[in-house]
Amino acid sequence: MTSNYPPYYIPNGEKLLPCDPNTSAYSAPSYYLSIQVYAEAGGEEDPRKNKKKEKKEKKEKTHKKKPKKRIDFTIGFYDVFVLLTYLMKYHTKAIRKKKRPLTKWECPPRGRLKINIDGAFRSESGTGGIGVVVRDDLGIGLVVIARPFLQAHSAINMEAEACRDGLLLGIHQGWTNIDIESDSALLIAALKSKEENLSEVSRILDDCRDYMSAFQYVRARHAYREANGVTHRLAHLASLFSINDVWLDETPAIIQDVLY
Known part of the structure; x- marks a missing residue:
């Protein structure tokens, strides 16, 4: 080659x-x-x-990385001030939710009695209990009731039973002017509603409305839990320990610390 x-x-x-x-x-x-x-x-x-x-x-040309564009986010102090002012003015609820002030039990107006009611339900055992406390315009306890229920269906069922017991008590005692308070907003709304109720407690609610018509003056109102602590404790003790008792013109020791 x-x-x-x-x-x-x-x-x-x-x-x-x-x-x-x-x-x-x-x-x-x-x-x-x-x-x-x-x-x-x-x-x-x-x-x-x-x-x-x-x-x-x-x-190398095809795989060459293109330089990334940089965006300038630089803002001045005045821009930050304007933004924060806008957020605080129009979005205060999103920034910080205001806490509800705690409430306390209040005496009824002069010449009127206040009936506080509450119910407790235990889903694991299907039992419940109710608590009823009646006080006059000076805050003096007149009647205290604790009653257990061996068969209960729901929490609203126990709330309605407590309401019926409190109204029946007032009718038998001959009271004419009463306020009835419960921490169940659902129960108070059902008592005030004029529409037909088809729930599991419809019959109990019908009884309550009939009993309310027997008084000269009756007002059903909602109270927060901290203002209804005495009946809350009675209902839970009745459901837990099957306490079934009525105290007239006295308040038992088990509720003295939460009476007011």
């Missing part, structure tokens, strides 16, 4: 030796080595190497 490459030194310093004195061919380890020697002599590079180089450059 003849070669047109002129004699030259390879990069490591070794000289290529002619293999045939009658030709210009020289002994080289391989075709690649001859190409490298020719390139060192000033000849053109191997076209295969050019294709690889072009392919590599093209790949």
Whole structure:
């Protein structure tokens, strides 16, 4: 095989030796080595190497990451002040929810009695209990009732039973002007509603409305739990320990600390 490459030194310093004195061919380890020697002599590079180089450059261009655009979020102190002022003015509820002030039991108006009622329901045993406390316009306890129920269906069932017991007590005692208070907003709303009630306690609610018509003046109103703590304790003790008792003109020791 003849070669047109002129004699030259390879990069490591070794000289290529002619293999045939009658030709210009020289002994080289391989075709690649001859190409490298020719390139060192000033000849053109191997076209295969050019294709690889072009392919590599093209790949680098396609995979080159584009610089990310930076957004300037710099704001001044005045802008922050305006934003906070707007939030505090129009979004105060979202920023901080106001707490409801605690309430206490209040005496009824002069010449009127107040009947506080509450019910307790234990879902694990299906039992319940009610508590009723009657006080005059001076806050003096007149009647206290605790009664258990061996069969109860729900919390509203016990609330309605407590209401019926309190109203029946007032009718038998001959009271004419009463306020009845419960911490169940659902019960108070049902007593005031003129629509037909089709719930599980509809019959008890019908009795309560009939009993309320027997008084000269009666007002049903909602009270928060902290203002109805005495009957809340009575109802839970009755449901837990099956306490069934009535106290007249006295208040038992079990409710003295939460009476007012």
